[in-house]
Amino acid sequence: KNLKKYFGGKKSLFNRHPDTVKAVDNVSFEIYKGETLGIVGESGCGKSTTGKMIMNLLEPTEGSVVFQGKDLTELTGQKGRAARQKFQMIFQDPYASLNPRMTVRQLLTEPFKIHGIEKKNERAKVNELLELVGLNAYHADRYPHEFSGGQRQRIVIARALALNPDLIVADEPVSALDVSIQSQILNLMKKLQRELGLTYLFIAHDLSVVEHISDRVGVMYLGNMVELTDKKSLYREPLHPYTQALLSAVPVADPTVKKQRVILKGDLPSPSDPPTGCVFHTRCPFAMTQCKQNKPVLQDIRGDQHFVACHLYNGSAESEAKLKEQIL
Numbered sequence: 001k002n003l004k005k006y007f008g009g010k011k012s013l014f015n016r017h018p019d020t021v022k023a024v025d026n027v028s029f030e031i032y033k034g035e036t037l038g039i040v041g042e043s044g045c046g047k048s049t050t051g052k053m054i055m056n057l058l059e060p061t062e063g064s065v066v067f068q069g070k071d072l073t074e075l076t077g078q079k080g081r082a083a084r085q086k087f088q089m090i091f092q093d094p095y096a097s098l099n100p101r102m103t104v105r106q107l108l109t110e111p112f113k114i115h116g117i118e119k120k121n122e123r124a125k126v127n128e129l130l131e132l133v134g135l136n137a138y139h140a141d142r143y144p145h146e147f148s149g150g151q152r153q154r155i156v157i158a159r160a161l162a163l164n165p166d167l168i169v170a171d172e173p174v175s176a177l178d179v180s181i182q183s184q185i186l187n188l189m190k191k192l193q194r195e196l197g198l199t200y201l202f203i204a205h206d207l208s209v210v211e212h213i214s215d216r217v218g219v220m221y222l223g224n225m226v227e228l229t230d231k232k233s234l235y236r237e238p239l240h241p242y243t244q245a246l247l248s249a250v251p252v253a254d255p256t257v258k259k260q261r262v263i264l265k266g267d268l269p270s271p272s273d274p275p276t277g278c279v280f281h282t283r284c285p286f287a288m289t290q291c292k293q294n295k296p297v298l299q300d301i302r303g304d305q306h307f308v309a310c311h312l313y314n315g316s317a318e319s320e321a322k323l324k325e326q327i328l
Ligand code: SF4
Pocket: 240, 241, 242, 278, 279, 280, 281, 282, 284, 285, 286, 287, 288, 291, 296, 309, 310, 311, 312
């Protein structure tokens, strides 16, 4: 709810005019039990920072993370850790996220030790975790370097499953893998979700990866959530000009999907000096006078859970005229 993360901004002897980087600037969304919410955007849009705030790996500058009615941002120290025992994060690089000196068995039982849980039948639990991710007991006493990238990401996923998580935040979990391996890992994640009732927040820059796995998708641009809806609506009828531009760069196989080319002007502005009003106005092909002054809020404009933050849909005469232009 209203999550913000601002970096920097502290004056020092060496930097009298430090820039504040608005990595995440007032983002709100919900994740429903059992779903996959995809978050997509270019690097630097704040998607990873958002994931890390949910995991408490970063402290929000403002805003809260509410889980089953409890505000986790108010719980500190041991209480905060215990409340997030049911949250797990998977990172992009399976090479960096596994300690090379630990065997798979040690890696998979480490979560119990960290949380002080005594585990009987450790051996059986390790085998069960390995089988869930398509590996087996023979792999338990090997070291990470003996596995391929895809297998390592399976081990990372197995470790994330050790404590029966309620939420898995997956930050670009397949970006470092070969394309042929990517779909195997995505399908594994889907299978595990069906079998174990998992909930995913899936962060990626690749639109086709997000489409493959998500139920709903949020699009971020420069620290803001600009569009959020179910996957089908987003890919068939993107409303935000930024989403339209992202999608128009991806080839589609379905001829019934209406597609228009939206070409972006200029470069991504710096998050330490974001544009006034709509953060997208410097690059938007439909920018209007109101866009420079007023920041649009994410709204369910038609009452069908298709949220968009854009003045094109506010019903003003200027917007209506622009929309007509957009359709032509
Ligand atoms: Fe473009 Fe204006 Fe919509 Fe921003 S609010 S995306 S500048 S039309």
